[in-house]
Amino acid sequence: MTESDLPPPDTKRWxxxxKAEVVAGVRSGLISLEEACRRYTLSVEEFLSWQRLIDSHGMRGLRATRLQDYRPGQPVRDRVGAD
Known part of the structure; x- marks a missing residue:
């Protein structure tokens, strides 16, 4: 992984x-947690939530439309056809 693999600093659409590229960059030591948060205007809590979601659910856990299904303490959405 190189710096060119990271999203641009002005990224607005996550x-x-x-998200996975930023987490991988921090984990590989390419960029520090502090620098990633500064560069992308993230809170440490937001970055750590991405990391936890990847660890728990893989990349699919990062889907914004499914966050409520993966976040602890949040009720699971009603699903069509769910019992």
Whole structure:
């Protein structure tokens, strides 16, 4: 992984892939947690939530439309056809 693999600093739309790239960059030592938060205007809590979601649910856990299904303490959405 190189710096060119990281999203641009002015990223506004955080899709799963971009979130995962930032987490991978921090984990590999390419960029520090502090620098990632500063560069992308993230809180430490937001970054750590991305990391936890990846650890618990893989990249699919980062989907913004499914966050309520993966966050602890949040009720699971009603699903069509769910019992």
């Amino acid at each position: 899709v799963m892939r971009r």
